Amino acid sequence: MSIFQQQTQFLSKIYPExxxxxxxxxxxxESPDCMKLNRVCISAIVKYxxxxxDLDVESIFPSAELERAFVSxxxxxxxxxxxGVKVxxxxxxDLDLAGFEVQQEWVDLSRWMADYYVPVRIDLESNCLHLWGFISHQSLQQRSHLDRHVRSYEIEGVDLIGDLDSLWTTCHLVANEIVPPERGKIPSEIQISPLEAITLIDRLHQxxxxxxxxxxxxFEKWGAIIDSPEYLTMYAHPKPGIIQISNWFQQVTDLANDLVDRGWVKMSEVFDKSQLKPSYLGGYMAAPAVKGISLGSDLxxxxxxxxxxxxxxxAKKVDLPADIDSPLLLLIYLMQHTTDEYLRWQAAEYLWTISPENDLNWHRRIKDLGLVIQGHKLGLMVAAIPLIDGTYAILNRVYPIxxxxxxxxxxxxNLFAEDGDCICEVESRSTVMDNYIQLxxxxxxxxxxxxxVxxxxDTIVEAFAI
Known part of the structure; x- marks a missing residue:
């Protein structure tokens, strides 16, 4: 018999209750995660x-709607x-009986809070679980200390009731309304809007x-996500929030705010934050230019x-309209009529450089992807041009930020079809320094x-619909 087994036998004689x-x-x-610990404990304790x-026991976590495996x-x-009473x-x-910790979620969230709390010592050497007392929600709130840094309530062992038989008796009395449950301050449900929830969940995923x-x-925001069955399911089973590109052409404030809340902003809001501006965005040079072609004067x-x-x-030529003299309108005409995609986006580059505040810039958005790798930050830009046949020209570009x-x-x-098939891909090179890559x-x-991207x-996926 090992020293650990001897210690377990000794403790069982001291604490027969x-x-x-x-x-x-x-x-x-040797180092099991909390999901493994929870799983083995649930099975063994329910069986016991x-x-x-001969108790009536139902497993919940903390309600039937929530995602047990994910939360674990x-x-x-x-x-x-x-x-019928939540324990x-x-x-x-930790084999010490001096105290234990309860994470804040179990105490301060309305759907998570329990009526009673039981610490479970997991003795790997002796192959046993040790349930060594309980404390009510009310007593926990009154006697414990909340460590806001680790977000856990710290309970002293002396504040526990060691006689677990009295817990099962109390559960029976509470369930039959013979005695009231020993609850402290009942937390109210934390409310956030669906739009804020999507933004916060996206932040967690990235x-x-x-x-x-x-x-x-x-904690208030985190609690609002995992205390809601709907938001917790969204978090546990992420699906890319679909960006409706055709909506970009509706000058509606709510649509603009929705894009901003989801991280999509104008190009100027990303690149104008730095004094250094890449040459392909009109920087590093005395006058605006695109690929070495100066656009600094009307001439x-x-x-x-x-x-x-x-x-x-x-074979693909679009004639220069005789009745249009404005270079901006000439560029827009060429963008909408040409079938040469390279030429279309070269014309768009000219337009963006010549007139950065043009309405078309509303249809060009960039998102900081949050990828920081070896000091590099990446942004995804998406631009759309409505064409005369009812289709849209789409440009996707990854920039350094x-x-x-x-x-x-x-x-x-990579560009993927809705069914998951890869349509095309491009990769930045190691032999040549790329300002950006694009499709x-x-x-x-x-x-x-x-x-x-x-x-x-590290991988980020964004979903789009026309």
């Missing part, structure tokens, strides 16, 4: 309470309905800090636009597609 459950813990490994004590990877513990069980590998999601958002602009018309392939003018190697940009195509009004193990 505690519960000791034999269970095979050999498959847990129903078979050995984040929050430690689980709730059982014992004779939270908190597993721990976070690369390495911290637990419990600590990324303020240069007129010459560049006419040269653009002249450079067309004969910040002071770096070039992309790191091996940044991949362009045309889409009809019924089309849906996904854009994926990835580098090494």
């Amino acid at each position: 505690h519960i000791w459950i034999d269970v095979d813990l050999s498959n847990l490994g 309470l129903t078979e050995s004590l 990877t984040i929050v430690n513990g689980f709730v059982l309905l014992v004779s 939270a069980f908190i597993p721990s590998l 976070d690369r800090s390495g911290f637990s999601p419990r600590h990324i958002l303020p 240069e602009i007129h010459r560049a636009v006419r040269n653009l018309y002249s450079s067309q392939n004969t 910040g002071t770096e003018p070039y992309l790191p190697p091996n940044v991949r940009l 362009y195509f045309t889409a009809s009004s019924s089309d849906r597609f996904n854009i994926q 990835s580098m090494n193990e």
Whole structure:
């Protein structure tokens, strides 16, 4: 018999009112995560309470609608309905009986809070679970200390009631309304709008800090997500929020605000934050230019636009309209009528550079993807041009954001059909420094597609519909 087994036998004699459950813990490994601990504890404790004590037990977490498996990877513990009363069980590998911790979710969220809390010692060496007392919700709130840094209530062992038989009796009395439940302040449900929930969930999914999601958002915001069955399901089963591109052409304030809330902003709001501006955005040079073609004066602009018309392939040529003299209108006409995609987006570059406040810029949006890899930040730009046949020309481009003018190697940009088939892809090169990588195509009004940006193990997916 090992020293650990001897210690367990010794404790069971000192605390006969505690519960000791034999269970095979050999498959847990040396450092089991909380999901494994919760799973083995639920199975063993439910079996013990129903078979050995003949109690009516139902497993909830903390209600039937919520995502047990997903939450178990984040929050430690689980709730059982014992004779209809909510009892939270908190597993721990700590063998000390000086006290235990209850994460804040189990106390301060309306759907999560329990009536009673039971610490569970997991003794890997002795292959047993040790239930060594309980405390009511009211007593926990009154006697424990909330560590706001780790978001856990710290309970002293002396504040627990060691006689667990009295807990099952109390559950029976509470369920039959013979005595009232010992609840402290009942938290109110935290309300946030669906739009705010989508934004917060997107932030959680894109976070690369390495911290637990419990600590990324303020507790009130985090609680509002996981205390709502609807929002928790959205978080547990992420689906890309679909961006409706055709809506971009409706000058409606609510649509603009929705795009901003989801991270899509005008190009100027990203690049104007830095004094350094890449040359392909009209920076680093005394006058605006596109790919070395100066657009700093009216004469240069007129010459560049006419040269653009002249450079067309004969088979795809769009004639220069005799009744249009404005270079801006000439560019828009060429963009809408040409079948040469490269020429179309070259004309768009001219327009964006010549008239950055033109209405067409409303149809060009960029999103900071939150990818920080070896000091690099990446942004995804999407631009759309309505064509005369009712289709849309779409440009997707990945830029470096910040002071770096070039992309790191091996940044991949993929276009996927709605069914998951990869249509095309491009990757930044290691032999040549790329200012950006891009894909362009045309889409009809019924089309849906996904854009994926990835580098090494980091991947971001954005979903679009025309």
